[in-house]
Amino acid sequence: MPRVGLMVTCLNDALFPDTGKAVVTLLRRLGVDVEFPAAQTCCGQPMVNTGYLADAVPLVRNHLEAFDGCDAIIVPSGSCAGSVRHQHGLVAERSGDPGLVRGVENAPPAYELTEYLVDVLGVTDVGAYFPHRVTYHPTCHSLRMLGVGDRPARLLRAVRGLTLLDLPGAAECCGFGGTFAVKNAETSIAMGNDKAHHVRTTGAEVLVAGDNSCLTHIGGLLSRQRSGVRVMHLAEILASTERVVERRDERSADPISIGSATPQNQEAHR
Amino acid sequence: MSGTFLGTPAFPDAAREALEDSQLRRNLAHATGTIRTKRAGVVGEVDEWEQLRLAGEAIKNRVLRHLPDYLEQLERSLTAAGATVHWARDATEANAIVVDIARRHATDEVVKVKSMATQEIELNDALEAAGIHAWETDLAELIVQLGDDLPSHILVPAIHRNRAEIREIFLREMGNAGRAAPDDLTDEPRQLAAAARAHLREKFLRAKVAVSGANFAVAETGTLTVVESEGNGRMCLTLPEVLVSVVGIEKVLPTFQDLDVMLQLLPRSSTGERMNPYTSTWTGVTPGDGPQEVHVVLLDNGRTDVLADPTGRQALRCIRCSACLNVCPVYERTGGHAYGSVYPGPIGAILTPQLRGVGSDPQTDSLPYASSLCGACFEVCPVRIDIPEVLVHLRGEVVEAHQEAARLPSVQDMAMKAASWTLSSAGRTGAAEKAAGLGGKLAAKLGRSAPGGRAVLGALPGPASAWSDSRDIPIPAEESFRSWWKRTDGGRSRTEETAGDRSRTDDTAGDRSRTDDTVGDSSRTDDTSGGRDEA
Ligand code: SF4
Numbered sequence: 141m142p143r144v145g146l147m148v149t150c151l152n153d154a155l156f157p158d159t160g161k162a163v164v165t166l167l168r169r170l171g172v173d174v175e176f177p178a179a180q181t182c183c184g185q186p187m188v189n190t191g192y193l194a195d196a197v198p199l200v201r202n203h204l205e206a207f208d209g210c211d212a213i214i215v216p217s218g219s220c221a222g223s224v225r226h227q228h229g230l231v232a233e234r235s236g237d238p239g240l241v242r243g244v245e246n247a248p249p250a251y252e253l254t255e256y257l258v259d260v261l262g263v264t265d266v267g268a269y270f271p272h273r274v275t276y277h278p279t280c281h282s283l284r285m286l287g288v289g290d291r292p293a294r295l296l297r298a299v300r301g302l303t304l305l306d307l308p309g310a311a312e313c314c315g316f317g318g319t320f321a322v323k324n325a326e327t328s329i330a331m332g333n334d335k336a337h338h339v340r341t342t343g344a345e346v347l348v349a350g351d352n353s354c355l356t357h358i359g360g361l362l363s364r365q366r367s368g369v370r371v372m373h374l375a376e377i378l379a380s381t382e383r384v385v386e387r388r389d390e391r392s393a394d395p396i397s398i399g400s401a402t403p404q405n406q407e408a409h410r
Numbered sequence: 411m412s413g414t415f416l417g418t419p420a421f422p423d424a425a426r427e428a429l430e431d432s433q434l435r436r437n438l439a440h441a442t443g444t445i446r447t448k449r450a451g452v453v454g455e456v457d458e459w460e461q462l463r464l465a466g467e468a469i470k471n472r473v474l475r476h477l478p479d480y481l482e483q484l485e486r487s488l489t490a491a492g493a494t495v496h497w498a499r500d501a502t503e504a505n506a507i508v509v510d511i512a513r514r515h516a517t518d519e520v521v522k523v524k525s526m527a528t529q530e531i532e533l534n535d536a537l538e539a540a541g542i543h544a545w546e547t548d549l550a551e552l553i554v555q556l557g558d559d560l561p562s563h564i565l566v567p568a569i570h571r572n573r574a575e576i577r578e579i580f581l582r583e584m585g586n587a588g589r590a591a592p593d594d595l596t597d598e599p600r601q602l603a604a605a606a607r608a609h610l611r612e613k614f615l616r617a618k619v620a621v622s623g624a625n626f627a628v629a630e631t632g633t634l635t636v637v638e639s640e641g642n643g644r645m646c647l648t649l650p651e652v653l654v655s656v657v658g659i660e661k662v663l664p665t666f667q668d669l670d671v672m673l674q675l676l677p678r679s680s681t682g683e684r685m686n687p688y689t690s691t692w693t694g695v696t697p698g699d700g701p702q703e704v705h706v707v708l709l710d711n712g713r714t715d716v717l718a719d720p721t722g723r724q725a726l727r728c729i730r731c732s733a734c735l736n737v738c739p740v741y742e743r744t745g746g747h748a749y750g751s752v753y754p755g756p757i758g759a760i761l762t763p764q765l766r767g768v769g770s771d772p773q774t775d776s777l778p779y780a781s782s783l784c785g786a787c788f789e790v791c792p793v794r795i796d797i798p799e800v801l802v803h804l805r806g807e808v809v810e811a812h813q814e815a816a817r818l819p820s821v822q823d824m825a826m827k828a829a830s831w832t833l834s835s836a837g838r839t840g841a842a843e844k845a846a847g848l849g850g851k852l853a854a855k856l857g858r859s860a861p862g863g864r865a866v867l868g869a870l871p872g873p874a875s876a877w878s879d880s881r882d883i884p885i886p887a888e889e890s891f892r893s894w895w896k897r898t899d900g901g902r903s904r905t906e907e908t909a910g911d912r913s914r915t916d917d918t919a920g921d922r923s924r925t926d927d928t929v930g931d932s933s934r935t936d937d938t939s940g941g942r943d944e945a
Contacts, residue, residue, distance in 0.1 A: 148891050150833060154843045155884055157891035164901055176895045182833040189783060191805030192826040198834035206836070230799070234806065284785035285798075313739045317782025322876040324780065326426045329880045330743045331782070346862075360881030363860035370862035 145210035146174045147203075147250065149220045149352075150182035156352045162379035163216050163253060166268075169379075170261055174214065179206035185223035188231060189318045196231045197240070203228070204243045212260070213250040216375045217351050218282030221252040226285060252282060253375055254291040254350060264294045270380045271301030274372075275344035277335070277358065279351040280313050292350055292374055299377060305342040309334070316357035329361070336361045339369060347371045414532075415560060418750030420776035425744040434570055438745050441569045442736045448682025449733060449790070456678070465671045467794040470727035473662055474717060480629040480662045481708065487632030491694025493704040498656075500711050505536035507707050508621060508654050512542050515652055517618045523636060523643040524548030525623025526564060526730055527656045527709055529752040530765075533621065544621065545587070545613050547642040549606050556583040562746030562754060564732040565680055570745050573597040584609050610642060620646040620701070624657045625729065626672055627706070630665045633693045634706065637676055637686050647690050653701035658709050660726040672729065675792035679731035712765035721803040725761045727793040732757075734787035734797060740780060749777060756787035760800040768804065769811025778804035836892070843890040850886035857885055 144167075148160040160176075167174045183203060184196035203224065207213050215221040228247070232240040257263055276296060282288045296304050315321070315331025322328075335358055339347050347362070349355050352373055359371035418424055428434060453459055473480055485495045498504035512520055520537065522528065522544050534544040534555075546555040553568040554561050557579040561567030568576070577597040584591040584605065589612055591605040622643065624634040634655055636643050647653060663669065677686040695704050717723050735741045735755030746754030750773050751762040759777045766774050778801050787797040813823065832838045850865075857867045866882040869875070877883060889897075897903075 150839065153839075153891045154846055154886050157887045157889065157894055160891035161894065161901060176892075176900055178892065178896070179836045181836055181839045184833075187826055187830060188802060189805070190822070190826065191778075191802070191807075191809035192823075192830070193802075193806045193809075195826045195830035198830055202834045202836075226799075227802070230802070280782070280784035280786075284789055311786075313782050313784030313786065315739065315782055317784070320779070320782045324422050324425060324740075325876040325879070326422070326429050327740055327743055327780075328782065330429050331739050332881070356884055357881060359860065360866070360877075360883065363866055363882040364868070364880060368861055370860065370864075372862070 142211040144174050145177050145207050145213050147213050147215045149217045159373040162375040166379040177206045183220045183223045188227045193234050197235045200228050200231050210248045214256050216253045218279050221250050222281040222285035224250040258291040265298035266378050268299040268378045269382045270299050270377045273303045273344050274346040274348050275305045275307045275342040277349040279354045282350050305344050308338045314354050314358050316354045332361045350374045415750045420772045421780040424748035428744045428748045437572050442742045445736045452678045466675045469668045483629040491632045493694040496707045498709045501531035504531050504709050509540045519543040520619045520621050521545050521617040521646045523622035523646045524551050527623045527658050614645040617650050619652040620650040622655045627662050636690045638688045641688050644688050648700045652703045654705040656707045679733040679792040716764045722764050724795050733790040737786040737790050756797045768808045775808045846886040847888045853885045
């Protein structure tokens, strides 16, 4: 049995634990007994993208130690998967430590969630049910750095009850860009407003993406605009089933549990 | 006569001003949108486009690897073909060479072919200071020059202007620079072009000296190439007696055959055409035909410094097609002036800091940060310059330069150090998350709900305002994923209780302690540093 490690990402860990739980639910449903190596923290992307490559070195080291022994790493974030695949080498190279360079070269492969589902497990119908109108934003790092292509759309189209609406200008950046969002806040917001505008023209109830960082930005604008559109991570939609949806309706008044789509939770509440 | 980029504020400030200009926003969105669609169309019809890009990248990499050899070969070929070769280390030397040539021919004017290299060295100002008028003959450059404006795009320097503004500039300024525009000029493109044609024609016929750049310079044959759309360049390259071309040293190509690849890549990437209307090539002097005195100024001006940087040097592959500008979501909204350089957009953000050097002025240092790293530029670049990679690399250089120069670490330095320390250990990260979760619990009382029920905070004062002015902030989860996993054995525990009940949590997680022990091993270092307070 291959050992598969979930890299939940620091953002999801602290802000969006429901996304992590959804990945666990989804993978177990598909027969993958995913582990959570508890020594994991953050991939170092915030440091790297701000120019603090030296400060990212301990984080790259920690990543290698945490996932040592895994055969594959699953990441519910295009940009963090991209960071592990494309930036860790850069950090190691600049650190001048040949051991670290070797470590990065021999690290287990990091898959963005949809890559793992479609390429490794070979599934597009994950048995999900989500009776809503949604539109999908292909985040830049998923689309261009990793090249996930139409995998997310194929997964979404196979979800029962779901209507997938085309997002105009979908491939264009939402303007998040990590520290760009605060260092160049006005430009970031100008980009985000155009994205939010496109989302609203689709008439979707839910904006879905594979990266909670971008969704925090677009969702922050949509919610400030009182648009009535909610944002959800792709994993949470793929984890949804008929039973979970019922439960969400029952508990819609509880803000913290929204999106926590684990059947285990459901059992516990009976 | 021409404006200057000197004194442009740092990018975020310059961008803020540009973003408030609704006319500019509209002009740019329209122009970049149109050209983007055209490019996508003509690129899409070439099956082997990716192979062409790889070939373009390979040719340029070969040039950079053997630059001294190819440059010397170019000099030999040019000299043999009757041209005079000059070497210029920097802008001052290059300008002095051109001024000197113009003076020897006792002229007070030169006609110019559109050229980025001469913009970069601010040749027009140097000529003006020597009492020599430099007339831009590219339509868009003419608009910029007459309007006493600055270029905002590599290919279409007046992209920030619409035709109504152009009509005004022509009516107001053409008369001061030569033949005036007709009084009944409308803003119809045909009429505007006709006015420019009449204005420029007398200059072409009169000028003794022309100044150009070159898109490519073939080492093997000594052939220079200029690619253009209007034919005004062709006029400059053929009518005057003397031709001076200022060419960046990275423009050299090994063989004539390499033009095959480049001339397929450039027009499609640049104007979105299968082929551009005018491609001029000339090899030194052709007796009895065209300029009888041909000069080539080979310009370094910081390029060898760029070449010395293994990551940054790929910027020298650039063929100035401007595709990266047209697809850049930042450029589309701020325009070119915000970059404070003749090279705007993504290529400007990586080339300008390298040519000028980082760590000396805040404007230059702000450029590598003027990007969301979305990667659209890399995707379209015909010579596959990984612009996001160079941006990140240059951010590193900026940070290092500042750390070396400053005796005290900046607030950002300290924040990054603290984050690095916290996030390099699971124990410390967990502790920070618990604190955040507690804060979140309090904050949730102040906030409201976003659609779907998520608790969010609205506008906040202080440093958080950069985010929260326009975007709500999600409140940290009360229980992190990490704590949830531990408490519920990754959701396997059947007796899950509410998130608040911590004491039972750790008990139920007991049978999973084996995993946690192994984790404990790797974080033993954390214990000594006193950060691990979990469980
Ligand atoms: S960097 Fe690439 S896309 Fe941008 S102008 Fe240069 S060649 Fe064109």
